Amino acid sequence: MTSGGDRLAEPARTVLVLGGTGEARELARRAAPLARVVSSLAGRVASPRLPEGEVRVGGFGGVAGLVAYLRAERVAAVVDATHPFADRITANALAATAEAGVPLLVLRRPGWAERAGDRWTWVDSVAEAARVVGGRRAFVTTGRDGLGAFAAGVARTVDPPAGPTALEVVLARGPYDVDGELALMRRHAVEVLVTKDSGGDMTAAKLVAARALGLPVVVVRRPPAPAAPTVATVDAALTWLGSGAGGAQDG
Ligand code: NAP
Numbered sequence: 001m002t003s004g005g006d007r008l009a010e011p012a013r014t015v016l017v018l019g020g021t022g023e024a025r026e027l028a029r030r031a032a033p034l035a036r037v038v039s040s041l042a043g044r045v046a047s048p049r050l051p052e053g054e055v056r057v058g059g060f061g062g063v064a065g066l067v068a069y070l071r072a073e074r075v076a077a078v079v080d081a082t083h084p085f086a087d088r089i090t091a092n093a094l095a096a097t098a099e100a101g102v103p104l105l106v107l108r109r110p111g112w113a114e115r116a117g118d119r120w121t122w123v124d125s126v127a128e129a130a131r132v133v134g135g136r137r138a139f140v141t142t143g144r145d146g147l148g149a150f151a152a153g154v155a156r157t158v159d160p161p162a163g164p165t166a167l168e169v170v171l172a173r174g175p176y177d178v179d180g181e182l183a184l185m186r187r188h189a190v191e192v193l194v195t196k197d198s199g200g201d202m203t204a205a206k207l208v209a210a211r212a213l214g215l216p217v218v219v220v221r222r223p224p225a226p227a228a229p230t231v232a233t234v235d236a237a238l239t240w241l242g243s244g245a246g247g248a249q250d251g
Helices: 022-031 060-072 087-100 126-132 178-187 205-213 234-242
Strands: 012-018 036-041 054-057 073-078 104-109 120-123 135-141 154-159 168-171 190-197 217-220
Touching: 012 022, 012 087, 022 104, 022 234, 060 087, 060 205, 073 087, 073 234, 087 104, 104 234, 120 126, 126 190, 126 217, 154 178, 178 205, 190 205
Parallel strands: 012 036, 012 073, 036 054, 073 104, 120 217, 135 154, 135 190, 154 168, 190 217
Antiparallel strands: none
16 A cells, blocks of 8 residues: 555546636547546636536636635646636636645646737737727727727627627637638728737637738737646646656646
């Protein structure tokens, strides 16, 4: 017998994947042979793309609720694979795993980088983006919140905007291709693109289209990265899980 503290010797570990991203879905699918995987979604999107396997939906009730969940489900490791802008659940995961003594790995795709020919302005919030845009016709892709601050153009959201907006609204969900983005930007006579620095391939075509059209882009910076071991790929997260679900802390 090994001691209870020896995680490498424990069978049938439960891994909690905090999700809401394509990477989280891929991780849930590929980690299934390694552990019991439970994916958690916030329940914000009306009809989310569901990961394979066990899924729970809705907030935990802050740090205390998440600590209680980790204990009740005997969670052996948490992978925070939430969107880079979902900073409250990430802060909660950091605090709750520390309190419950559960290893935490953050899976974050890298941000986007400016290329030759790009005209990007970095801002700290959607509200600041709206101020930079001013009266220009914008293509706003920052989600359903904060759209009331923009004067003209088009917003693309998964669910309808959270409040009133002067923008036309296109309801859609990626991935998108460059031809489609070019057509949308031309159709709406877009003068400036507004995006979060989400990173990844699923929504990057708008940046290629903006470059091709010579349009400026206003990019909302990510919130600060959490102080936790972090990897950029699903492969690296699987390696971490395969090494004992938190046995490796070097990310
Ligand atoms: P957030 O502001 O960081 O979190 C707000 C609250 O929602 C959290 O305190 C937590 O409630 C609950 N929550 C968030 N993610 C959760 C999860 N995966 N499982 C269970 N509860 C969760 O989050 P958000 O920015 O609204 O994003 C919500 C979800 O949408 C996340 O899963 C994220 O990955 C996904 N998403 C976000 C964006 C974005 O731009 N923010 C874009 C694409 C997808 P309790 O405190 O009650 O536990």
